[in-house]
Amino acid sequence: MNNISHSTSSSTSSSIDTADPNLVSSRRSVDGGQALAAEPSRRWRDIFWLGVFLIHLILVGCALTVLGTNRFKKTDRLNIDRYTQRFLENQRGLTENYWLLYALAGGVGTLLGWTWLFFLRSQATHMMKVAVHILTTYLAVISVLLFWMEQIFWGVAFAIGAVLQFMYVLSIVGRLPFTMLVLQAAVKMVWSLREVMRVAYAFMLIMLLWMVLWSFGAAGVVASSIGDGGRWWLLVVLSISLFWTGAVLCNTVHVIVSGMVFLVLIHGGREAPSMPPNSLMKSLRYAVTTSFGSICYGSLFTAFIRTLRWKIAVSGKGFNHSARDAWELFQSTGVEALVAYDCSGAVLLMGTVLGGLITGTSAGIWTWIKYRDRVVMVGSTAMLMGMVLVGLAMAVVESAVTSIYICYAEDPLLIRRWDAEFFNQMSEMLHQRLQHRSSRAREVFTHHHFDNHTQETLPA
Numbered sequence: 383m384n385n386i387s388h389s390t391s392s393s394t395s396s397s398i399d400t401a402d403p404n405l406v407s408s409r410r411s412v413d414g415g416q417a418l419a420a421e422p423s424r425r426w427r428d429i430f431w432l433g434v435f436l437i438h439l440i441l442v443g444c445a446l447t448v449l450g451t452n453r454f455k456k457t458d459r460l461n462i463d464r465y466t467q468r469f470l471e472n473q474r475g476l477t478e479n480y481w482l483l484y485a486l487a488g489g490v491g492t493l494l495g496w497t498w499l500f501f502l503r504s505q506a507t508h509m510m511k512v513a514v515h516i517l518t519t520y521l522a523v524i525s526v527l528l529f530w531m532e533q534i535f536w537g538v539a540f541a542i543g544a545v546l547q548f549m550y551v552l553s554i555v556g557r558l559p560f561t562m563l564v565l566q567a568a569v570k571m572v573w574s575l576r577e578v579m580r581v582a583y584a585f586m587l588i589m590l591l592w593m594v595l596w597s598f599g600a601a602g603v604v605a606s607s608i609g610d611g612g613r614w615w616l617l618v619v620l621s622i623s624l625f626w627t628g629a630v631l632c633n634t635v636h637v638i639v640s641g642m643v644f645l646v647l648i649h650g651g652r653e654a655p656s657m658p659p660n661s662l663m664k665s666l667r668y669a670v671t672t673s674f675g676s677i678c679y680g681s682l683f684t685a686f687i688r689t690l691r692w693k694i695a696v697s698g699k700g701f702n703h704s705a706r707d708a709w710e711l712f713q714s715t716g717v718e719a720l721v722a723y724d725c726s727g728a729v730l731l732m733g734t735v736l737g738g739l740i741t742g743t744s745a746g747i748w749t750w751i752k753y754r755d756r757v758v759m760v761g762s763t764a765m766l767m768g769m770v771l772v773g774l775a776m777a778v779v780e781s782a783v784t785s786i787y788i789c790y791a792e793d794p795l796l797i798r799r800w801d802a803e804f805f806n807q808m809s810e811m812l813h814q815r816l817q818h819r820s821s822r823a824r825e826v827f828t829h830h831h832f833d834n835h836t837q838e839t840l841p842a
Contacts (some may be wrong), residue, residue: 397789414621424472425486428675435630435678442623446599448615453477456592475605479753480760484597487745487764488590491771494737496584498775503573506779507566513733514558518548520739531750533758548730554725560811561725568726568782571643574652577662578639583776585631589774593767596624604759617759621766628770629681632777634669639679639781641665647789647796717791720814726783730776734769 426432454477521544528537532625554561572578593813603616621786642665658664669677742765749760789796790808798805 418574422639426675427678431679431682435626438623438625442620443595444782446595446602446620448471448599449602449606450477450481450595450598451602454635475607475753477602477605480601480604480749482600482757483745483749483752483760484593484767486748487741488593488597488771490696491737491741491768492586492590494768495771495775498584498733498737498772498779499579499582501567502579502779506569506720507562507585510562510565510729510733514551514729517736517739518544518551520736521547524739524743528758529614531754532756533738536758546675550728554728557725558724558729560723561729562616563807564724564726564783564786565712565729566777567786567801568779570739570801571646571782571786572639575639575642575646578642579779581638581662581666582635582775584792586771586774587814589771592627593624593771596620597767600763604756610759613690614760617763621763624766624770626681628773630678630769631680632773633677634674635777636781636784637673638662638665639670639778640785641669641784643785644789647785647800650799674701717787720790720812721787723811723815724783724787727780730780734759734773734776737772738765738767739768741765741771 394436448460448462452458452462453475457476498506498509502760521540525537525540525544528534528540600617600620603613603620642662645657645661646652651657742761745764746757746761750757753760786797794805794809797808
C-alpha cells in the first residue's frame with residue numbers, strides 16, 4: 383500500500399493541473415494548505431454526438447406528437463391508417479385510454495425515486511440490502527403471475543431471471559460487507575452535499591416532463607390499429623430513445639456530482655476556506671455545455687461509462703481519451719483489483735431493476751383489469767420508465783462511489799484526510815486483494831511450469 387500511495391501521489395499534481403474550470407485546480411503545499419491555480423479555458427468536446435442527440439430529440443418528439451395525436455379522442459385523426467393498410471387489425475383504441483396507465487407508471491416511478499432520495503441518509507443501507515435479497519423473490523412472483531395470465535414466454539423469461547439473480551447473489555455474498563462499506567461512505571459524502579440532492583430532484587422532474595410526451599406517443603402506438611408486430615417494433619424504437627435520453631440525464635448527474643465530490647475531497651471539506659464559490663453552478667454549466675457532447679457519446683455505451691464520467695468531469699477530455707486514461711490509472715495503481723471486487727454497481731442496479739419492476743407491475747395490473755390483451759406491452763414499457771426514474775436517484779450514490787475510487791487511485795491521502803477509518807479499511811482490503819491476485823498468479827505459473835516439465839520428460 384505504501385508503494386501505491388507514493389506512486390499515485392506523484393500523479394495527483396499532473397491530474398489536478400489538467401482539471402477544468404468546473405473543478406478548479408489546486409496544489410497542496412507542504413503544510414497542507416492549498417493554492418488555487420488559474421482556470422484554463424474549456425473546449426467543446428464530441429460536438430458531433432451533441433448534434434446527433436439533439437436532432438434525435440427533435441425527430442422523436444415530432445414522431446411522438448403525431449403518434450399520440452392521431453388517436454387522441456378520435457380514431458385516425460390524422461388519417462395515418464391509410465399508409466398501413468396491410469398491417470391493420472381494425473382495432474379502435476384511443477390514446478387517452480393508455481395514457482392514464484403510463485401516467486400511473488410515471489407517478490409510481492417518481493415516488494420510488496424521491497422516496498429513495500428522501501431516506502438516503504437513514505435507511506439507504508437497509509434499502510439496498512432489501513433490494514439485493516427481495517429481487518429474486520419478486521422476479522419469481524411476477525413469473526407465476528405471467529404463467530397465470532397465460533403469458534408463457536414472459537413467464538419463462540422471468541423465471542430464468544429469478545434463477546440467475548439467485549445464483550449471482552450466492553456468488554457475491556462474501557463481497558457484500560465491503561460493498562456496503564463503500565456504499566455507506568458514498569451516502570455519507572452525498573448527504574453532506576445538500577445541493578447535489580436538489581440537482582437529482584430537478585433532473586428527475588426534467589425526465590418526468592419528457593416522459594409526459596413520450597408516454598403520449600407510446601399510448602398512441604398501443605392504441606393504434608397496426609398489428610402486434612408493428613406496435614412492438616415501434617415501441618422498441620421508442621424505448622431505445624427513452625433509454626438513451628435517460629442515460630444522458632443520468633450521466634449528466636454523474637458529472638455534476640463527481641465534480642462536487644472531487645472538490646470536497648481535494649479541498650478537505652465542504653466548508654473549507656479554499657472551496658471555490660458557486661462550484662455547483664460551474665459543474666452544472668460545464669456539464670450541459672462543453673462536456674455535454676461527451677456525455678451524449680458516452681451514454682451510448684452506458685455500461686462502460688461508469689468509471690469514465692469522473693475523468694470527463696475532472697479533465698474535460700473527450701470520451702475516448704478519458705476511457706484510456708481511467709483504465710491506465712486503475713491498472714497502474716492496482717486499484718483495479720479493488721474495483722473488480724466491489725459490487726456497488728450491481729447492488730445499485732438491483733435497486734433500479736426492482737423499482738422498474740414495481741412500476742411495471744403497478745401499470746400491468748391496471749392494464750390487465752381494463753385491457754388484458756395489452757398487459758405485456760404496457761407493463762414492459764412502464765417498467766422501463768420506472769427504471770429510468772429510479773436510476774436517476776441511484777446515479778447520485780453511484781457517482782460518489784466512482785469518485786471515491788478514482789480519488790483513491792489518484793492520491794489515497796485525499797481519502798485519508800476525509801475519513802481515516804474508511805481509508806484504513808479500503809487500504810486493508812486492497813492489500814488483501816493484491817495478495818490474493820499474487821498468490822493466484824503464482825499458482826498458475828507453478829501449474830504451467832509443472833505441465834511443461836511433464837511434457838518434456840514424457841518422451842524419455
